[in-house]
Every structure is written in structure tokens, then in C-alpha cells.
Amino acid sequence: MRMAELSERSGVPTATIKYYLREQLLPVGRRISATQAEYDEGHLRRLRLVRALIQVGRLPVAAARDVLAAVGNESLDLHSRIGAAVWSLPHAPEPSEDDAATETARRTAESLLERMGWDFGRQAGADSPAYRMLVGAIATMVRLGYPCGTEQLLPYARSAGELGVADLDLVERYEDEEAQVEAAVACTVLYEPVLLSLRRLAEAEESFRRFG
Numbered sequence: 210m211r212m213a214e215l216s217e218r219s220g221v222p223t224a225t226i227k228y229y230l231r232e233q234l235l236p237v238g239r240r241i242s243a244t245q246a247e248y249d250e251g252h253l254r255r256l257r258l259v260r261a262l263i264q265v266g267r268l269p270v271a272a273a274r275d276v277l278a279a280v281g282n283e284s285l286d287l288h289s290r291i292g293a294a295v296w297s298l299p300h301a302p303e304p305s306e307d308d309a310a311t312e313t314a315r316r317t318a319e320s321l322l323e324r325m326g327w328d329f330g331r332q333a334g335a336d337s338p339a340y341r342m343l344v345g346a347i348a349t350m351v352r353l354g355y356p357c358g359t360e361q362l363l364p365y366a367r368s369a370g371e372l373g374v375a376d377l378d379l380v381e382r383y384e385d386e387e388a389q390v391e392a393a394v395a396c397t398v399l400y401e402p403v404l405l406s407l408r409r410l411a412e413a414e415e416s417f418r419r420f421g
Contacts, residue, residue, distance in 0.1 A: 212238075215248045219256045226256065232270050234259045234277060251387070258391045266398040272299065280390045287386050291393040298397060300338040304345035314347035320359040325366050372404070 216223045229235040235255055238246030255277075262273040279293035304311045318340065322330045334340055350357035380392045 210248050210253075211245065212248065215252060215256070219253055219260075221256055221260060229256070229259055232274065234270065234273055254388060254391060258395055261395050261398050265402070266298065268299065272297070276394060280387065280394060283386075287389060290386065290390045291380075294390050294394050295397050296338050298338075298394070301342040301345055303341055304348050308348060308352070310348040310351040311344060313351050314344045314357075317347050317357065317359055317362070318343050321362050321366055324359060324363060325370060376400070 210218070212223055212226060215221075216226055219226075221229075226235065230237060235252060238248040238252065240246050258280075259273060259277070262268045262276060263270070266273075268276070276294055276297040279290065279297050282290055282293060285293060304314065319331065321343075330337065330340060335344075347357050347362075376393070376396045379396060380389050383389045383392050
């Protein structure tokens with residue numbers, strides 16, 4: 210398709226597509242003349258991912274470029290490509306190593322991953338932004354005196370385990386590896402607001418059932 214059709218199908222203005230091309234967020238099209246290029250379904254899919262990263266995920270252009278570089282790194286196996294791309298997304302602030310609550314939180318996180326049998330998470334440890342985010346979140350609860358032991362966190366981990374299966378089931382619907390990595394990133398960015406809203410709706414329903 211020409212750029213005009215790419216713009217029409219994606220809902221992204223032509224000027225914005227040209228900006229994404231200049232910023233290397235979108236691969237160049239196949240040149241058919243000195244002033245024109247053709248684009249395919251891969252460009253359309255990538256354009257939707259870019260919009261998800263920038264509009265929904267609120268990523269700066271430089272951060273989005275890092276994520277997309279990981280998406281396109283064909284030297285890695287599929288698991289590593291998904292991991293590199295998702296790890297490139299923004300995460301919560303790092304846990305403070307000067308805080309006594311951090312060590313308590315780290316022990317809880319280790320216990321939780323062991324109970325869940327999440328061996329990869331335990332092996333990755335502090336290399337994983339998600340692991341560090343978990344430690345930071347637990348440390349905050351420790352400081353504030355909220356229940357955050359392994360037993361209290363297990364229901365959340367089990368629910369997350371089911372969601373991980375659902376996410377990867379969706380990812381496997383795509384045929385080629387690049388589309389699968391793109392889908393994994395899009396699931397992370399687009400579904401997290403869905404999870405937050407559904408949790409709050411579920412809490413409201415349970416509150417009404419108990420107290421309403």
C-alpha cells in the first residue's frame with residue numbers, strides 16, 4: 210500500500226507516519242520511485258504498536274525506539290526477544306538498597322517465586338526489571354505496615370500465573386516471530402489498564418455483595 214492508504218487504515222496522519230520514519234520507529238518502505246515507497250501489513254502492525262507504546266504506554270520516542278530495537282533483534286531466540294522487548298518498557302522506580310525494608314521484601318519475593326515454581330524469575334533475579342519492581346512494591350508495603358507476606362501475596366501470584374498463560378496463548382496466534390514479539394509488547398502495554406480497571410470493578414462488586 211502507499212502511505213495514504215497506510216494512513217487511512219491505521220488512522221495515523223501522514224505527517225505523523227513520516228515523523229515515525231525519521232525517528233526510525235517504523236521501517237522504511239520498499240522504494241518504487243525517487244519520491245514514493247510501498248508499505249505492507251508488517252508496517253501497519255508496527256505502526257499500531259508504535260501508537261500503543263507512545264499513546265497508551267506514554268513512552269518517550271527514545272524509549273520506544275529501544276523497545277522496537279529489541280523486537281527486531283533476530284539474533285535472539287523467541288523467549289529472549291520477548292524478554293528484551295518487555296524489559297525495555299518503563300518500570301517502577303528501583304528499590305532503595307539503603308532501606309531495611311528492601312531486604313525483607315527481597316526475601317518475600319524469593320519465597321513467593323519459589324512457592325510458584327517460577328524458576329526463570331528466580332534465576333534472573335535483580336537483572337529483571339519486573340523482579341526489582343516487585344521488591345520495591347513489597348518494600349513499600351513493609352514500611353507502611355500492610356500485610357505482604359508470602360501467604361498474602363500468593364493469590365495475586367496465582368492470578369498472575371493464569372494471566373501469563375492467557376497472554377502467551379494470544380501471542381502464539383501470530384505466525385511469525387516478529388509479530389509474536391510485537392504482540393507480547395502490545396499485551397503488556399494495552400492489557401495492564403484493562404487489568405487495573407477489572408480489578409477495581411471486581412472489588413466494587415465484592416464490596417457491594419458484602420457491605421452494600
